[in-house]
Amino acid sequence: MINLAMDKLNPVVVKLNPAMDEQTQPSDEQLVLACRRGEAAAWGVLVNRYQRLIYTIPRRTGLDEDQAAEVFQYTFAKLLENLDRIERPERIRAWMVTTARRETLRLMRQQSTEQSFSSLEAVPDDAPLPDEALERLEEQHLIRIALAAMDERSRRLLTLLFYRPDPPPYAEIAAALDMPEGSLGPTRARCLQKLRRLLEDSGF
Numbered sequence: 222m223i224n225l226a227m228d229k230l231n232p233v234v235v236k237l238n239p240a241m242d243e244q245t246q247p248s249d250e251q252l253v254l255a256c257r258r259g260e261a262a263a264w265g266v267l268v269n270r271y272q273r274l275i276y277t278i279p280r281r282t283g284l285d286e287d288q289a290a291e292v293f294q295y296t297f298a299k300l301l302e303n304l305d306r307i308e309r310p311e312r313i314r315a316w317m318v319t320t321a322r323r324e325t326l327r328l329m330r331q332q333s334t335e336q337s338f339s340s341l342e343a344v345p346d347d348a349p350l351p352d353e354a355l356e357r358l359e360e361q362h363l364i365r366i367a368l369a370a371m372d373e374r375s376r377r378l379l380t381l382l383f384y385r386p387d388p389p390p391y392a393e394i395a396a397a398l399d400m401p402e403g404s405l406g407p408t409r410a411r412c413l414q415k416l417r418r419l420l421e422d423s424g425f
């Protein structure tokens with residue numbers, strides 16, 4: 222088991238070990254198995270991969286930052302505690318979402334925030350969170366993972382085209398990427414095909 226101080230479980234960006242960077246993109250199952258072997262770098266990648274998703278679950282249900290940090294800490298502490306007992310490492314994302322959801326519900330009950338709790342009250346504890354915001358968060362998470370697996374030029378092109386509320390003109394994008402403006406259309410199509418394949422592989 223990993224010897225990891227609990228004060229390292231903070232909702233901040235964890236820098237990846239060079240041997241396990243974004244381009245490597247190990248699967249969730251590989252990361253869990255590496256964590257079981259005591260590889261601290263794998264734990265850093267796992268936290269980095271899911272910290273935003275887990276931290277945002279309580280925030281989207283109305284809890285404040287301190288409570289969200291508490292849910293974050295609890296979820297990863299329980300993960301660390303149960304690493305050797307998780308039967309399906311490939312479904313670690315679902316396991317963490319369920320754990321974060323249950324802790325969120327507990328905090329909401331504790332503070333008797335009826336307005337926030339009403340959206341989740343009727344859902345059985347063992348059921349997935351049906352909140353549409355959470356579904357969007359998970360979709361966004363899968364897209365970020367897929368983008369991270371692409372080459373830098375493709376990632377920059379898609380980011381400029383789709384990740385800004387006001388996408389710049391093609392001429393500006395072409396200048397930023399140092400490529401002919403006329404090639405943006407075909408390159409865009411190829412990049413979207415790559416992204417689609419990566420998303421399909423991840424179960425999107």
